[in-house]
């Protein structure tokens with residue numbers, strides 16, 4: 001196995017406030033599926049933003065040995081008011097894989113169609129994002145993160161507002177991405193209902209990493225990962 | 231009307247300005263940076279003044295100074311996320327104040343300043359039109375070629391950053407395009423109103439369009455229509471074309487808004 005990413009003694013504070021993450025060490029191998037859990041404000045979002053490079057550690061080192069990263073932010077929203085179709089959104093996720101200049105080639109257009117299809121939105125492909133339900137919009141953003149064929153996929157609470165059926169579809173999709181494409185996946189969530197069957201590693205974040213191991217080894221008090229502990 | 235040389239020149243410049251302003255404005259509006267257009271317009275004023283002072287072609291000095299101003303705004307904005315508003319204020323007022331001081335230093339305070347502030351159909355020279363057409367066409371080609379990455383940044387800047395797109399360069403390109411548009415549009419629409427022509431057609435289009443692409447194309451159509459109508463009205467009523475053009479665009483926004491409300 002080869003390393004996908006490594007955090008060494010990472011500490012992070014927003015501005016001049018007390019650190020929200022302290023002394024984090026984390027190794028993730030290629031092809032691993034890592035569930036990240038913890039209470040509200042525990043630092044899960046901060047941790048993944050550090051990993052994808054949107055924040056920089058106050059001290060410590062972060063090394064990524066993967067090149068293409070797909071990222072689904074928590075409560076993803078399009079940053080625009082104009083009408084935007086699902087296809088246009090997902091195409092934006094493909095931009096990093098294509099040459100910068102000129103129109104989209106046939107293979108890339110197919111990749112966009114595939115990404116839309118994987119999240120089950122093909123019938124809505126040309127609809128405006130704002131006319132879709134919240135859960136459908138969330139799936140469109142997942143398709144956007146997938147469209148760049150990432151080696152590392154980082155999903156911050158991807159199932160918020162998504163119904164059970166779609167959650168299972170997303171879980172099955174992630175399972176497939178991992179087994180067929182050996183994608184490395186970081187999955188932040190409060191509850192792992194649908195992915196529970198194949199989570200092999202869970203990382204609990206509460207200002208630091210308080211647990212890192214298989215779900216079966218979780219101390220009893222933490223069995224519900226969304227539960228917050230004083 | 232078209233028998234007159236100056237009207238043909240005005241319409242020629244109007245085609246470029248009408249298409250280019252909304253095409254560039256589209257990206258500013260979507261990034262909620264509409265006021266950047268205004269800020270650069272104010273800076274362009276200092277550029278015009280500098281041209282008077284140094285006796286250089288005004289389009290070129292305006293272009294140079296507004297590119298510099300636009301890049302400074304973007305530089306500050308990118309560094310201090312929350313200071314965008316303050317950065318704009320600084321550039322705005324420095325631009326206007328610098329312009330006034332420079333113009334009076336050049337002893338030109340009474341010159342055709344009004345024309346630069348609100349536009350004039352009489353002032354486009356053949357040389358101007360050549361510069362406007364060449365740079366305007368160049369800018370439109372750049373937008374067409376880089377449409378996808380520019381859109382990707384607009385739709386989700388952080389996502390684009392994570393995916394490895396050159397976000398900083400694309401953002402700088404956007405403000406350079408805005409600066410070019412403003413320097414080119416100065417003669418026709420005027421420095422104080424050009425930002426309106428970048429923004430209003432896009433707002434109107436977004437009320438009736440069904441996708442990003444259609445918003446941009448419709449916006450360009452509305453921009454072109456507004457400029458043509460504006461110049462025509464200005465000619466017959468002897469008014470500044472900047473004012474008439476922007477009023478036409480504003481009416482379009484009202485109509486589009488009404489239509490989108492009625493359609494519901």
Ligand SMILES: Nc1ncnc2c1ncn2[C@@H]1O[C@H](COP(=O)(O)OP(=O)(O)OP(=O)(O)O)[C@@H](O)[C@H]1O
Nearest residue numbers: 014020038039040041042043044045046047074205
């Ligand atoms: N932009 C910010 N500026 C300052 N402090 C922040 C910022 N974002 C988060 N924080 C603080 O950092 C801590 C960790 O926040 P973070 O969003 O990483 O938690 P989380 O585990 O993702 O929570 P949730 O489950 O609610 O999503 C919190 O105390 C929060 O108040």
Ligand SMILES: [Mg+2]
Nearest residue numbers: 044045046074
């Ligand atoms: Mg979070």
